[in-house]
Amino acid sequence: MVVILALTLTICGCACCYLASPNQKWLSWFPSRWPFLAAASLLLGAGLVSWIAALRPLAGFFVTLHVAMVCLFVFPYSAALRSFGRGN
Amino acid sequence: MAGGIRPDWWSKASAGAILGLGLALSLVGLYAYLGPGGINAPGGRYSLMRHLEAFVWIMVFGFCFLFRSGRAAWAWLGAANLIAFAALFACRFYFFA
Amino acid sequence: MIRAEIVKLYKTVHTWIGVSCGLALFIAFYAGALTMFQEPIARWASPPAVGVEAVSLEDAPRLLELVAAAYPEAREEGITLHLRGHENEPARVTWVEDEPHEAGQPHGHVHWWATLKPDGSLMAKQEEPSDLAEFINDVHMRIGIPNPWGSYFMGVVSLLYGVTLIAGVIVLLPSLAKDFLELRIGKNLKRMWLDAHNVVGITALPFHLVIAVTATAWGFGVPLWSAQESVIFGGKQKIAMAHDLERWRAPPPTGEAGAMMPPSQLLQRLNAQVPDFEPKVMVFRNFGDKAAAAKFAGAERGYVGDTRFGGVILSAVTGTLIKDNRASRQDLDRRVGTVILALHTGEYGGITIIWAYFFLGFSGAWLFYSGNLLWIETRRKKARKEGEVEQSRSTRLLGSATVGICLGCVAGLSLTIVAAKWLHGRVADLDAWHAYIYYAVFLGSITWAFAWGAARSAVHLTWLCAAFTVAIPLTTLLAWAFPMLGMWAHGSAATVGVDIVAFIGALCFAWVATATAWRVKNGPADSVWSIRKAEGRTAARQSVAIAAE
Incomplete structure (x- = not known):
């Protein structure tokens, strides 16, 4: 249960991170950065704490790191695939 | 570093590969002697050292192209090797013999 | 700020190491991603057996006593009592014995399992377990080159991979802040491949650094051990x-x-x-x-x-x-x-990290594949500037090698997984067959890619990958529908998961194949990825000839 919570928090945190990037392609407009950056750090922090609660500090840190790595390259690709689908 | 960097591919790469390995072995060897517990420390030090050596080797090889020339790479890395090996052999044959 | 000449220097380092090692690294990463599911694959490939449940834990002492009495060698080597009931655990108790050999000589091992008959007596059988998962791991560690040369080769490759990572980061640093997470889709193919390459490389950098360091240490494991002993430890x-x-x-x-x-x-x-x-x-x-x-x-x-x-x-x-x-x-x-x-x-954090590493492994394979594409695409642009339409020999050869080796590895691994069910009980040495099938497909694909050129063969071979990969769940389906085929369909989540993942993978390959076919027909003609090249070239020559007249 706490694993699912931790995973959700980490993925949402990375999503906010991506949306805060000036290069995000999910939205056709650019939201203001700071709320997303704040949300990203809060969510990733909460995710890290939940992973540590589910595992132990070291394992929790590495799991957060690796899930974040996957999210951060999957999100740009997902946006790229969508624009392929639209036919540009 | 005026005058620009010369590529010197082969001399720099050979310095990185050979002297990088030498530096890796000697620096990690120093850790084996000076690290907690010393050279006779029981435990898994010998297997950790391989990873440390690989790390130092990759770092030296990776950054050795920053030297101005192949000659400079051999000179600086050679000097570093000499010092590190001197320290290592001092530990091995003198201080902790 | 990093000076432009340093960036240029490291770009050369990055490119040349990347192009020379990329294909070996592709195989290591693709097979490595599969080894994250080593256990489910081993379970998928294991034929049905009496199973662990045939003897309850309460009855295990009797079974152990009978085995110890009948097989004294097992007492010494160790009798394994299985606790989980996975399909690759043939019975409650298994053990390994040495094959007959002369003392001090290298030798093989034979595997035994034992269970209790309904009347309470011992039933022991010698049966070799499926080595499919180990074979995939061998391909991962040594890309199929025999020991110790495979290890040394991968040690060199991993060392250079570490160097090229450093070089890549140095090249990327000046534009890192501006282009982070950027992936531009559009007409500029070079830009697109570059973004696609960078975004994977830079986000997964910590993972790649760890892989490079550990793979170097393992590849050179034996020589480093000897060097430590003679230089440091004495x-x-x-x-x-x-x-x-x-x-x-x-x-x-x-x-x-x-x-x-x-x-x-x-x-x-x-x-x-x-x-x-x-x-x-x-x-x-x-x-x-x-x-x-x-x-x-x-x-x-x-x-x-x-x-x-x-x-x-x-x-x-x-x-x-x-x-x-x-x-x-x-x-x-x-x-x-x-x-x-x-x-x-990836031995921590449970199923989350297995999946994360699975995707990271694929992203690594993609990193090397896209790196080669980028090299070819960059060369294309240069070729066009100089006014020639035909691609150089080196780009054509690298294109063919990239397609043949990468897709050959993918198709070969898929087919060798399928063979675990089809060939079980039909051939004497299934483990050897796993290797034959993999190499046959792998080498065949490379030959095919060189014979047909990168563009055409990419379409053929991607469809081949899709076909062999979809054969994994289809085999299970056939085994389930027609038991007289002598195959099996396990119902556990892990083995069904293998089938589902293979099915999704096959869909992805089919999608890639369609997209490649589209590009081959409609993409820019002056590319190794186009079959229009040939006609375009003759047309250009004709127009030149007409103009000359």
Whole structure:
């Protein structure tokens, strides 16, 4: 249960991170950065704490790191695939 | 570093590969002697050292192209090797013999 | 700020190492991603057997006694008692024996399993388990080159991979802040491949650094060990290692008989003394002896890297803890080493990290594939500037090699997985067949790619990948629908998961094949990825000829 919570928090945190990037392609407009950056750090922090609660500090840190790595390259690709689908 | 960097591919790469390995072995060897517990420390030090050596080797090889020339790479890395090996052999044959 | 000449220098380093090592790294990463599911694949490939449940844990003492009495060699080598009931555990009890050999000579092993017949008597059978998962791991570690040269080769490749990572980061640094997470889709193909390459490389950089360092250390493992012994330790390493290994060794037999504690009770004693430890198997050494020991291989919940070097040994007579190598009890050096190792193999964090590493492995394979595409695309642009339409020989050759080696590896691994079910019981040495099939497909694909050129063969071979990969779930479906085929369809989540993942993978390959076919027909003609090149070239020549007239 706490694993699912931790995973959700980490993925949402990375999503906010991506949306805060000036290069995000999910939205056709650019939201203001700071709320997303704040949300990203809060969510990733909460995710890290939940992973540590589910595992132990070291394992929790590495799991957060690796899930974040996957999210951060999957999100740009997902946006790229969508624009392929639209036919540009 | 005026005058620009010369590529010197082969001399720099050979310095990185050979002297990088030498530096890796000697620096990690120093850790084996000076690290907690010393050279006779029981435990898994010998297997950790391989990873440390690989790390130092990759770092030296990776950054050795920053030297101005192949000659400079051999000179600086050679000097570093000499010092590190001197320290290592001092530990091995003198201080902790 | 990094000077432009340094960036230019490192760009050359990055490109040349990338192009020369990229294909080997592709194979290592693709097969490595599959090894994250080594256990589900082994379960998928294992034929149905009597299974662990055939003998309850309460009846296990009788089974163990019968085996120890009938097979004295097993007592010494260790009798494994399985606890989980996975499909790749043929029975409650298994053991390994040496093949007949001369003393001191290298030799093979034979595998046995044993269960109780309904009348309570022993039934033992020699049966070789599927080595499919180990074969995939071999391809991952040595890209199929025999030991020790495969290890040395991958050591060199991994070292250069580390160097090229550093070079890549230096090249990227000036534009890193501006282009982070940027992936521009559009007409500029070079830009697109560059973004696609960078975004994967830079986000997964910590992962790649760890992989490069550990793979270098393992590839050069034996030479580095010898170098350490002669340069640093001067003979002390052997002593330290022997001392270290002693911590995993069961005590020697006394020769006196002792009453064994039943496995269920041993598990209770384990739980009481070592909470948070999740055993996978228990191995009895010197069963029946007063000094008999039960080794528990398993993981300590929440620790990084606890399956390989972890484990505890209990006395099989009294149930007291005699050796304790749990992660929480390791010395600092061992702990750091184990953590580094586990960061390569993903032995922590459970199913989340297995999936994360699976995707990271694929992203790595994609990194090298896209790197080669980028090289070809860059060359194309240069060629066009100089006014020639035909691609250079080197880009055509690299294009063919990239397509043949990468897709050949993918198709070969898929087909060799399928063969585990089709060939079981039909060939004498299935393990050898796994290798034959992989190499046949791999080498065949390379030949095909060079014969047909990158563009055409990319379409053919991607469809081949899709076909072989979809054959994995189709085989299971056939086995389920037609039992007389002599194949099997396991129903556990892990093995059905293999089928589902293979099906999704096949869909992805089919999608890629369609997209490639589209590009081959409609993409820019002056590319190795176009079949219009040939016609375009003759047309250009004709127009030149007409103009000349």
